[in-house]
Amino acid sequence: MASDPLNTVTADVQLFTKDHPLSFAKGGQLTEVTVRYETYGTLNENKTNAVFVCHALTGDAHAAGQRDGEKKPGWWDSLIGPGKPIDTDRFYVICPNLLGGCQGTTGPSSINPATGKSYGLGFPALDMRDFVSVHRGLVSHLGIDTLLATIGGSLGGMQVLQWALDAPQDMASAIIIAASSRLTAQNIAFSAVAREAIMRDDGFSGGQYVDEGTSPDTGLSIARMMAHITYTSEGALWDKFGRSPQNTDLSGDLGVDFAVESYLQYQGETFLDRFDALSYLYLSRVMDYFDPFAHDGACELLSDHPVPTLVCSFSSDWRFSSRQSKRIATRLERAGVPVTYQEIEAGVGHDSFLLEIPDYLELVGNFLDYRLEVAHDSSR
């Protein structure tokens, strides 16, 4: 076996059972919830160096490192690894696949043990609080009292925010990147079109496509292609593709002809191999409904237990703009939370949070370094 400098552990754990079911925030229960997670690095003796990573809409538990035979490393390999901002030589990093997902954790396309068929649209409606319930179950399973930090981008950042509001005592700090505390009408509109494309695909079979042996491939790839445009920026697409033809000349017909078309089609196609249509529906819907500050007293717990928080956005992100990140920062600050807000200059839109941007890596790295200093100091 090749040496693994990240000390990667991949595991499945059944966190909820018949005797200890998962109750959903909006109603419903599941008596079997398995969670797939990965860890990197080593938990120190005092258990003060754990960093919990929450993934975005189409992420998974495989955040870092490159397995044999894989074309690409984990989705956040830019940030996680030896000597990187989330330094696996010093931190113990935990990243689970989300409840409702499709990469090892129980989701709507999983088999319902009560029926022997996939849950389909019978899967309970999801809420951001349900993700937090499951994350907390995993932390407890790992025997950790207090996380050094929770961190996530996009939907991952929303989980961090919800967690900080629901159970601030679980974490010594929080990092919320390229997120939103309240989707705009435009955000919801884009998601709505994606969901329409999926649900109106004949292969969707009313959500029971796993059992029917069909698949809403067209709808899911259309959804992905459209979403991908919104994850990047006008300038980034121009810099990368301009008006270049995919082949030597423009053919002039209706099919794929420009390089940008070919790229988008590739994004749509490859997405089918790694993602599930029902997971897309359920997870994107959680984002639409997320609006934690709309509730009176949302910040009460956090005010009593203020968690130092880094909020970070990217200048060219028009899907979740800096305005949306600033709203999170100001609401938290108003609740008495020590907040650092930083907009990173970056040209590639929302997906910047996945990329190796020096100012960004430095910001996250410095914040975590300091949190570790504080943790060491308080345990001395």
Added chain:
Amino acid sequence: MASDPLNTVTADVQLFTKDHPLSFAKGGQLTEVTVRYETYGTLNENKTNAVFVCHALTGDAHAAGQRDGEKKPGWWDSLIGPGKPIDTDRFYVICPNLLGGCQGTTGPSSINPATGKSYGLGFPALDMRDFVSVHRGLVSHLGIDTLLATIGGSLGGMQVLQWALDAPQDMASAIIIAASSRLTAQNIAFSAVAREAIMRDDGFSGGQYVDEGTSPDTGLSIARMMAHITYTSEGALWDKFGRSPQNTDLSGDLGVDFAVESYLQYQGETFLDRFDALSYLYLSRVMDYFDPFAHDGACELLSDHPVPTLVCSFSSDWRFSSRQSKRIATRLERAGVPVTYQEIEAGVGHDSFLLEIPDYLELVGNFLDYRLEVAHDSSR
């Protein structure tokens, strides 16, 4: 019959025949091309008051006035009518349905007289120059030597630009609104997703859906929903819908729940009644390929015969931004054309060109008034 203050005439004319076929810029011929057009107002004796209106992607010949039984007036009723900027008491206004369209003019879903079946994907590839060929045929049919002005928004503005480059002697002035001389990679990407949605719909039947009795309704409405988001602005959607539920409360399920979702779905549904999927493919593709300034000597004719031109954009238009309009203006100015460029402050994005925005109406009205003065003066 009710009196019609616009003096509307609706007519079909067969502009191209076996003896006089239409040759397409990219190759191919059609031996039968019928054009549906409307006119408003009266052509003066010297034939110096004609304003030619070019419609956008999903427009048609019915630009102004409200017919009995119609819910809405023509698509540019905000600008065209008695006392309006394109004043039908003073101007003779011509608006044809586009070649390749689906509202009376020959298009890909028309019946090919040679086969008795619809043209489908056998319809020749379209180019902006083909629109100009047909427009010129119509002007000639109407016995007009020189148009007082050509005017259009979005794809309509692109036709005006192409026409000014190809045959500047046809017009005494030109008005190009919310257009682009070269789509960005992002523009092309949005169109590509729309076309994918249509062509991958099983009802598309390889483009022969008219003959097969199927229809790519899902694909076409998905295309429209997505496009509609890009025609408006984030702020306009927020002002109109915010996060309001469609009904009293948010239900929390995956279907239509937010008001913005219901609105978008309505846009997608009603579009099916008035538009054709093949027309959408063909006309949107013309825009992708449009890049007139890429050709050496593109401005030669126009430099010899400079046409006073108004170029106008809208501040919140992110589909065809002010930057794109400015590119048109500066290229024309460099060719020696007298150009007026104006950005109108407006919050509703690309669709602003269809709306009653006082500064905009005044700008267009004043420009046309002055062109009429000049025409009168030179004919005195």
